[in-house]
Amino acid sequence: MKDLLQKYEDKQPEIVFNWKDSETEAEGWTVINSLRGGAAGGGTRMRKGLDMNEVLSLAKTMEVKFTVSGPAIGGAKSGINFDPSDPRKKGVLKRWYNAVAPLLKSYYGTGGDLNVDEIHEVIPITEDAGVWHPQEGVFNGHFKPTEADKINRIGQLRLGVIKVIESNTYSPSVERKYTVADMITGFGVAEAAKHYYDIYGGTVEGKRAIVQGFGNVGAAAAYYLSQMGAKIVGIIDRDGGIINKEGFSFEEVKELYLNKNGNTLVADNMIPFEEINKQIWGLEAEIFAPCAASRLITKEQITQLINTGLEVITCGANVPFADKEIFFGPIMEYTDERVSLIPDFISNCGMARVFAYFMERRVEMNDELVFKDTSETIKKAMQNVYKNNASKKQLSKTAFEIALKQLI
Numbered sequence: 001m002k003d004l005l006q007k008y009e010d011k012q013p014e015i016v017f018n019w020k021d022s023e024t025e026a027e028g029w030t031v032i033n034s035l036r037g038g039a040a041g042g043g044t045r046m047r048k049g050l051d052m053n054e055v056l057s058l059a060k061t062m063e064v065k066f067t068v069s070g071p072a073i074g075g076a077k078s079g080i081n082f083d084p085s086d087p088r089k090k091g092v093l094k095r096w097y098n099a100v101a102p103l104l105k106s107y108y109g110t111g112g113d114l115n116v117d118e119i120h121e122v123i124p125i126t127e128d129a130g131v132w133h134p135q136e137g138v139f140n141g142h143f144k145p146t147e148a149d150k151i152n153r154i155g156q157l158r159l160g161v162i163k164v165i166e167s168n169t170y171s172p173s174v175e176r177k178y179t180v181a182d183m184i185t186g187f188g189v190a191e192a193a194k195h196y197y198d199i200y201g202g203t204v205e206g207k208r209a210i211v212q213g214f215g216n217v218g219a220a221a222a223y224y225l226s227q228m229g230a231k232i233v234g235i236i237d238r239d240g241g242i243i244n245k246e247g248f249s250f251e252e253v254k255e256l257y258l259n260k261n262g263n264t265l266v267a268d269n270m271i272p273f274e275e276i277n278k279q280i281w282g283l284e285a286e287i288f289a290p291c292a293a294s295r296l297i298t299k300e301q302i303t304q305l306i307n308t309g310l311e312v313i314t315c316g317a318n319v320p321f322a323d324k325e326i327f328f329g330p331i332m333e334y335t336d337e338r339v340s341l342i343p344d345f346i347s348n349c350g351m352a353r354v355f356a357y358f359m360e361r362r363v364e365m366n367d368e369l370v371f372k373d374t375s376e377t378i379k380k381a382m383q384n385v386y387k388n389n390a391s392k393k394q395l396s397k398t399a400f401e402i403a404l405k406q407l408i
Contacts, residue, residue, distance in 0.1 A: 001397050002328075004404040009326050013056060014074070019099050026082035026092045030100055031059040034074035035107055036407070039141030041066070041355070042077035043113030044122060046084045046093075055079035057326040061318050062352075064327075065345040067403040068381045069352035071359065073142050076108055084115035093125050101129040107141035110134045111351065114293075118181050119162050133158055135355060143359065157358040159365060167367040172223055172257045180354060180370055186220020186291070188350030189316040191375045192342045193287050194228055195382050196312050200340065200392055205229030208247060208285040210305070212236050213292030215263035217316040217348065219256070221289045226253035230287060234280045237265035238292070241276040243283065284308045291316030298322050299331045306338050311392075315344035328400065336396045343396040345403065346381045350374045 015032035029052045032040045042062040055077045063075025078100065082092055093116070097104075104110060104126060111134055112118030118134075126134045133154045139145060145153060163180050165171040170187070171178045194204045209230045211222045214237040222232050231247025235256070242248075242265070248256070259266045271279070281304040288305055290297055290313065297320050302310075313335065323329020335341050353374045357363060381399070389398040 001401045028080040029055045030078045031055045032076040033059040036074035039138045040074035040076035041109040043111040044078040045113035046080040046115045048083040050081045069349040070356040097129045109138035160358040184350035189221040190224035192314040192347035195379045208233045209287035210234040210285045212290045214265035218291030226250045240270040286311040290320035312340040314347045
């Protein structure tokens with residue numbers, strides 16, 4: 001696996017597009033690792049301090065993810081080095097998408113990512129730039145549909161991603177009009193834990209869980225884990241967190257979801273970040289869902305969790321460990337050898353799978369079918385890992401071997 005990984009990491013990306021904004025200090029990159037299957041896909045993120053290497057590593061991560069989620073295309077990513085809280089953000093995004101529009105028309109598909117919203121920013125701004133849909137390049141480069149079929153399937157994709165969830169099973173509040181895009185990634189993170197216990201033995205019900213991050217992914221993961229009967233005992237977010245060793249009730253977790261301020265946890269008795277960051281890693285929990293930013297978790301933190309009974313990690317964040325390596329650094333390897341570590345490209349593939357689901361064929365606009373498709377995709381990937389390795393350890397190593405053999 002290490003040799004395969006080294007070969008994959010060392011391979012130069014096929015296309016690197018670099019842009020410097022004419023009106024601000026913003027700089028952006030689109031990195032296309034390969035045009036496997038004639039196209040490449042990956043979201044657009046914005047943060048201050050981002051560089052080309054971050055975008056490259058995420059493009060390679062996307063390519064691995066597509067081996068699970070489909071379609072069988074190359075990995076790509078766009079990143080803009082700019083402060084997303086700057087009032088000039090919208091202008092930066094407009095100029096960026098105008099510059100990158102020829103790629104988006106031909107062979108590159110994008111979506112939302114860190115600090116860039118799919119529905120309110122990516123879709124309307126790319127439309128203004130003359131792109132039918134942010135995934136148009138994947139249709140043209142990979143699927144090569146007839147013009148009529150392309151129109152139909154782009155319409156289906158557009159409606160599917162922003163579809164308001166009507167089912168109480170999948171929405172914390174049908175009155176609040178949560179969309180598939182709001183919930184699907186966190187749903188997949190929770191489903192990965194459920195499938196893990198179903199396949200390897202045990203049940204998610206009654207297990208204690210810690211969630212890191214309470215944005216789109218973390219909040220939804222906490223909601224669905226709690227709905228399954230897991231006990232959320234701790235949540236750590238950017239500004240603080242909460243602990244309840246007995247576990248918060250489902251109603252309490254639902255309330256936390258409904259009360260969050262954008263992507264931030266809002267709760268009574270919030271423990272300041274410095275304090276909760278000392279306490280939470282020593283909590284007894286069987287499930288850990290890292291759903292905050294990439295490369296945060298230290299070896300010391302994960303060791304504390306392992307020592308207090310951790311069984312499985314289901315990753316909402318891409319590359320959650322504080323390793324400098326693109327994929328499989330020493331902290332991740334250390335963790336993978338000691339507990340069941342479900343890799344991010346399986347557990348957080350929900351949004352990528354939804355794109356594939358609506359692009360691949362004509363389907364019904366049905367909550368149950370969309371969510372079940374993501375669940376089945378994750379289940380199938382985990383069954384494939386189990387078939388190759390029935391041990392509860394080195395799940396990530398096995399999953400990478402399966403993926404890389406398809407790519408190299």
